[in-house]
Amino acid sequence: MEHGFKFPIGLKYENYIYCLMSLSMLASYPFLHEAVEYIKKNGPALDELMNEKAYGRARTLGKMRVKEALEYAEIREHDFSTETNQLMELLSYIAARIIVSCVNDSFLTRRYALAESKRMYLRLQNEKPDFVVMVGKEFGLDAEREEENIKMHFTDYLRYSSGIKNIEWKLVNRKIKKGYVVLTEKEFARLIQESLRKMIESELPLPVNDEILNAFKSDVSEIKNMTDARKKMFMPKKLGKISIMNFPPCMRHLLGMMQEGENVSHSGRFALTTFLHAVGMDAEQILSLFSSASDFDEHKSRYQIEHITGKISGTEYTPPECATMRTYGICINEDELCRKEWMTHPLKYYRAKGKKR
Numbered sequence: 001m002e003h004g005f006k007f008p009i010g011l012k013y014e015n016y017i018y019c020l021m022s023l024s025m026l027a028s029y030p031f032l033h034e035a036v037e038y039i040k041k042n043g044p045a046l047d048e049l050m051n052e053k054a055y056g057r058a059r060t061l062g063k064m065r066v067k068e069a070l071e072y073a074e075i076r077e078h079d080f081s082t083e084t085n086q087l088m089e090l091l092s093y094i095a096a097r098i099i100v101s102c103v104n105d106s107f108l109t110r111r112y113a114l115a116e117s118k119r120m121y122l123r124l125q126n127e128k129p130d131f132v133v134m135v136g137k138e139f140g141l142d143a144e145r146e147e148e149n150i151k152m153h154f155t156d157y158l159r160y161s162s163g164i165k166n167i168e169w170k171l172v173n174r175k176i177k178k179g180y181v182v183l184t185e186k187e188f189a190r191l192i193q194e195s196l197r198k199m200i201e202s203e204l205p206l207p208v209n210d211e212i213l214n215a216f217k218s219d220v221s222e223i224k225n226m227t228d229a230r231k232k233m234f235m236p237k238k239l240g241k242i243s244i245m246n247f248p249p250c251m252r253h254l255l256g257m258m259q260e261g262e263n264v265s266h267s268g269r270f271a272l273t274t275f276l277h278a279v280g281m282d283a284e285q286i287l288s289l290f291s292s293a294s295d296f297d298e299h300k301s302r303y304q305i306e307h308i309t310g311k312i313s314g315t316e317y318t319p320p321e322c323a324t325m326r327t328y329g330i331c332i333n334e335d336e337l338c339r340k341e342w343m344t345h346p347l348k349y350y351r352a353k354g355k356k357r
């Protein structure tokens, strides 16, 4: 099948023969090389997928994938009971990528990449370890099974875990045997999730021509409106007298990461939320600032913020001291003021900087 649209990049998958994979497996892991090969050999041409009634369900499911990503930062399970449904599910991945490419909005792309990768992570939890290792190989994760665990060379580990900021992922906190980092199957699946997220973010948007834009016109316009509304809902409001210029480097860094949509560890979010609250922001303002995070979930974030700021728990938590920040690896970009002997707390920094100004 030849067409003008580029299908998802097929990665090398030396250890697996695609004909051994059932259609249901291909639909579950549509980014695999085998799934791409299957569509090339058996699937519709792009113009058929775009226009024919027979593929209407694939287009609808594709839009649903994007909508779920936008609303919940996750993609839900759909009906896989028949071969037709499995094929439609597989094709819906293509349709979703086309829609995201047509909308061409980095907020949506990040959100979609996160949702697809989260879904794969959850699915991998139910697979056999050998299969998980093989999926890892698709992303270049060179790993081997070792009894119940999976091991990978520490240099590879460093490369693939760099996007995960939680303290427990730091190399010093890992079990290492003769240069190999030992991971549970779940942890290894988390590394694959990160790789898939990065891969989708780097691939999208794909180039789309007028014909494609036209065929998906109404879907694209609906998703565009939803994306805009979602972004507008959480536009940072004015911060009044609060001056970000006076924030210590650690907090500026964490805030920047949140707003760039990078993953911020639990301890980082806690420190930032308590700090923002201490300098006078209310829960709504904090929520606004966090809304551009790639995994932003309004309901969950609101609950966490309201808990930390005391609205739900009745306890107003205070920001951690510099020493604790260091322990968690979130004392970042220390400057001259940070190096003063008396500097023990990010709030001290904020007040000192304010006086100086």
Ligand code: SF4
Binding pocket: 248, 249, 250, 251, 321, 322, 323, 325, 326, 330, 331, 332, 333, 334, 335, 338, 339, 343, 344, 345, 346, 349
């Ligand atoms: S020394 Fe304190 S205020 Fe400065 S960056 Fe580190 S944690 Fe933040």
